[in-house]
Each structure stands twice: as structure tokens, then as C-alpha cells.
Amino acid sequence: MTVTAPETAPKRRYAWLAANEDSEDFSLRYAAQSFRRWSPFSVASTALGGIAYLADFAIGASIVMLHGFSSAALAIGIAAVVIFLTGIPIATACARYGVDMDLLTRGAGFGYFGSTLTSLIYASFTVIFFSLEGSIMAQAFQLAFGLPLALGYLLTTLIVLPFVLFGMRALARMQVWTQPVWIAGLVLPFVVVLATHPEKFGQFTSFGGGLSLTGVGLGAGVALSLIGQIGEQADYLRFMPAKTEANRRAWWAAVIAAGPGWVVLGALKQLGGAFLAFCALGAIGQSAVLEPIAPYVEAVRPALGAVTLPLAALFVVVSQIKINTTNAYSGSLSFANFFSRVLHRHPGRAWYVLVNCGIALALMEFGAFAFLNNILGFYSNVAIAWIGAVVADLVICKPLGWSPPYVEFKRAYLYAVNPVGFGSMVLASVVSVVAYFGAFGEIAAAWSPFIALLLAMIAVPLMAKLTGGKYYLARPNLVSGPDSGATDLTLTHVCEVCQDPYELPDIVDCAHHGGAVCSLCCTLETSCGQVCQTSGPVLVQLTVRSV
Numbered sequence: 001m002t003v004t005a006p007e008t009a010p011k012r013r014y015a016w017l018a019a020n021e022d023s024e025d026f027s028l029r030y031a032a033q034s035f036r037r038w039s040p041f042s043v044a045s046t047a048l049g050g051i052a053y054l055a056d057f058a059i060g061a062s063i064v065m066l067h068g069f070s071s072a073a074l075a076i077g078i079a080a081v082v083i084f085l086t087g088i089p090i091a092t093a094c095a096r097y098g099v100d101m102d103l104l105t106r107g108a109g110f111g112y113f114g115s116t117l118t119s120l121i122y123a124s125f126t127v128i129f130f131s132l133e134g135s136i137m138a139q140a141f142q143l144a145f146g147l148p149l150a151l152g153y154l155l156t157t158l159i160v161l162p163f164v165l166f167g168m169r170a171l172a173r174m175q176v177w178t179q180p181v182w183i184a185g186l187v188l189p190f191v192v193v194l195a196t197h198p199e200k201f202g203q204f205t206s207f208g209g210g211l212s213l214t215g216v217g218l219g220a221g222v223a224l225s226l227i228g229q230i231g232e233q234a235d236y237l238r239f240m241p242a243k244t245e246a247n248r249r250a251w252w253a254a255v256i257a258a259g260p261g262w263v264v265l266g267a268l269k270q271l272g273g274a275f276l277a278f279c280a281l282g283a284i285g286q287s288a289v290l291e292p293i294a295p296y297v298e299a300v301r302p303a304l305g306a307v308t309l310p311l312a313a314l315f316v317v318v319s320q321i322k323i324n325t326t327n328a329y330s331g332s333l334s335f336a337n338f339f340s341r342v343l344h345r346h347p348g349r350a351w352y353v354l355v356n357c358g359i360a361l362a363l364m365e366f367g368a369f370a371f372l373n374n375i376l377g378f379y380s381n382v383a384i385a386w387i388g389a390v391v392a393d394l395v396i397c398k399p400l401g402w403s404p405p406y407v408e409f410k411r412a413y414l415y416a417v418n419p420v421g422f423g424s425m426v427l428a429s430v431v432s433v434v435a436y437f438g439a440f441g442e443i444a445a446a447w448s449p450f451i452a453l454l455l456a457m458i459a460v461p462l463m464a465k466l467t468g469g470k471y472y473l474a475r476p477n478l479v480s481g482p483d484s485g486a487t488d489l490t491l492t493h494v495c496e497v498c499q500d501p502y503e504l505p506d507i508v509d510c511a512h513h514g515g516a517v518c519s520l521c522c523t524l525e526t527s528c529g530q531v532c533q534t535s536g537p538v539l540v541q542l543t544v545r546s547v
Helices: 040-049 055-097 101-110 114-145 149-158 167-196 199-204 213-237 248-258 262-280 293-343 349-365 368-400 419-436 442-446 448-467 519-524
Strands: 492-494 501-503 507-510 515-518
Touching: 040 167, 040 213, 040 248, 040 262, 055 101, 055 114, 055 213, 055 248, 055 262, 055 293, 055 368, 101 114, 101 213, 101 293, 101 368, 101 419, 114 149, 114 213, 114 293, 114 349, 114 368, 114 419, 149 349, 167 199, 167 262, 167 293, 199 262, 213 248, 213 262, 213 293, 213 368, 213 442, 213 448, 262 293, 293 349, 293 519, 368 419, 368 448, 419 442, 419 448, 442 448, 507 519, 515 519
Parallel strands: none
Antiparallel strands: 492 501, 507 515
16 A cells, blocks of 8 residues: 655755756666666667767877887777776676666775765766867867867867756767767778778788887776776666566667677777878878877868868767767766765756866866876776776675675765775775886886786775675665565655655665655765764664655
């Protein structure tokens, strides 16, 4: 029997932007089953639309120009394998549990405040790549229309806002509508070169001499900076429908393709961008070959003639809109997660879109594109330590029973800091950064991201075993945890604080309020302190509201 909640005034009212899930997209909480109305194919298509970025072209070109084809190809291949393998457990967990990368990190060994730092790491990833992609779009505007770079940076920032502010629904439509244009534009230069100068493909494989151990390591380090992309894929994968016997094959195909599978196309794009840069050598300056628009124009000019510039600019603009909407969307989620924990306030995800875009615009104006390799090489050391720690928990600790068998992200059940994941990430990133700056020699500096990955993967299970896993849960979750006995996680319950209905995985049994509270109200609470974490199981009557 359905019980109707009493009509009482809510203790907390959210701002309109935060309360409107059409734009909010469950930004700080579990993605409700009732909201996940897309098919596996639709979710995968939207997620893969976000990898249209052309920074891959610039990254591949810079690696090949510095280290030659042989070293670059091996470096890109090694990085792709690492990114693919680490992406599988993360994509699977986010799709299964309906959580984004931040919530997954909380429950995978970092604790509630421990994941605050990783929110900033992830937010910095979205900001860095927004600025790089925006720089590429501004370069296209300058080459095609003579628009000054400073104005181009501003235009590239403003152009994505209408899509990002309206969340998943608007993003899904935009990605589907623009996909044919992007695919046609992507393959065009390679078809033209194949038809006009097929010998270039063979010449490219001989560019730059033989293998170099240092070159492979440095190139792989730059390519590994893209490991954080799995977080952006997960921001879409959390909207996957529940896996059933009927959709099992489609579900797995979508999760693998849109999760770790993005890197297959990404690696090919890096090599493709390097190839176009190689073809353009001699026709344009050495620095210009690293800007994707210039080699692209040189490649397609024999086929397009007078319309080369505007059509090339159209391809670049479409590509950058597709990826920078994803960068801004994911960045808004990360900044919202960070500030909600630090300030106990949440005005709405849309405000953090402006924060993300504003910081990225500042980086563009300061010329971040010119320092591409240095930025990405350093960043990869920290990002891979974080990803490695999360993966180690998912693939080692959970199967061995050293951590909870599910992902617990709600504040009421978590310690502030779990030394297993957080401590391992700090250790791995500090050692690898020290190595990156040459403390352990030239080879170690080149391969420093792999030092971070290895240390994180070893330290996490070691710490989990030494601590007995006691810092994963502050108290049992008797509402929706594996010991709760709950059989229907789609049941909707009323939050004592905001008086809105939420599905069971988004509810905590709160000692401070003496009843059921949603995860976001729990996050924003300032007066309960450690009451919930130290009170033991709180048996409360969950009130059901018919909706």
C-alpha cells in the first residue's frame, strides 16, 4: 500500500536551477532509474559524440614531430592499452550504479572529503582541454575569417553555453544531429591525400628515425594525460538503463564502446593528426603544423579549392562544439561537487558551467596552447595516480572482500578520508612528479606516469589489507546496502528536509533529522557534524509518496 507523505513545510528549499532536474541532471546525486529513459545505443552515441575533439590531432602531431613516427606510434599504442584497460571497470561501475566519477571515487577508497581533491583534478582536466579545444576553434576563426584570436577565444566560449545549460536532453540531440557532419569532415582529408599523394602514407612511417626508450616514455606520458577522459564518458554512462536479461548484450556493447572504447578512435586520431602535420611540412611553418586547422586545410585544398577555408572551419567548429559542451558539462559537475562539500551550498549546476568556462577562457587568453606538451606531461602524473587507485579498488579490493562489494557514495555512511585510496594517490603522484622533474634520472622522468600507475595499483590493496578495510564505511547502510534486504531500489521515498521524493539508493537514514534524508540534503547539512557517522545504524520509517 502506498502511504502519502504529510504536507509539511520543507526545511530546505533549493534555488530554481538546483531544483530543476531538466537542467540539473542529478549533478550531485545518484541518477534515478526514472530519469534513465534513453536506450543503451542513445547513451553510447551521446558519449561518443564527446570525443570529437581535435586536441588529439595536436597531441599526435607534437609527439611525432618531437620523437619520430616509430617512437610515437609505440607510445600512443601503449597509452591506449593502459587507458582502455583502466576504463573498463570504471565505465562498468558508473553505468551499473548510476554515479559519476566523483561519486565513484568517494566509494572506491577515498572517503567523503578525500575525493574533494580528485574533484579538482578532474575539473582541471575539463578546463585544460576546454582551453585547448577553444584555442583550436579560435585558430580556425582566425585563418578562415581573420578574427583576432582574443575575440575568437571569447566566441568559442560563448557558443557552447546554450547547449550545456540545458543538460543531457539538449546534449543528446546536439550530438546526434552533428554526428554525420563530423564523420564526413573527419575522413575527408585522408581520402583526399590517398587520392592525390598515396605515397605519403609510406613516407610517414619512416619519419624521424628509429625507436627511443626516452621518446616512447615521454610520448606515452603526454598521451596518458587523456586518461581523465573516462570521467567525461562516465558522466553520460550513469544514464544507462538498468541491465536486464533482455538488453544485456546491448548494454555491455554500449558500456565498452562508449566507456574505454573511446580511446580506440582517439589513438587513431592522434596518428591521423600527426600524418596531416607530416604532409603539411614544407607548405606551412613548423609551429603551424601543430595547429590542426592549418594541416587540415593543406590536405583538403586539392579537392575543395576555393571553399576549402569555410568548410574546414565548419568541421573544426562542429568538432569543438561537440567536445567543449562535454568539457563544460563535466566540469560543471566536478566544480559543483567540490564547492558543495566545501561551502555546503548548491545554487545549481548551471552556475558552475560559467565557472568552468571562465577559467578556461582565462587560460586561452594566456596562451595555454603554446605549452601543450608541458601541461599534459605534468598533468598525466597526477591523473593516472587517481585513476589507478580507483581501478585497484574495483578490480582487486572488492573481489577479494577487502572493501564493500558496492559503491557507497553518501556522506552519512563514509569517513571523511579513507587512507586506502586517498593516501595511495598522494603517495603515487608525489613520487611520480618528483621523478618527472628528473630526481631519479632521465629514463624515470620519461616514464614517470607509469611509476604513478604501478605505485597506486600496489599501494591500494596493501593499505586495504593493513587497515582491514575499516575506513570504507563509517556505519552500515541499512537502507539500500547489500544487508538492507531491499529488493526494489526504484521505490520513491520522501526526504525529511526538502520534502521531495527520491529513489532508495539516494536516501540515507539520518540520526540528526530522525528520518529519511536525500543524499544532497545530507551533503549540504552543516549542523549534524559527525552525528550520522558515529551513531551506528539508524532505524527510521521511510515515508512513501505516490508520484
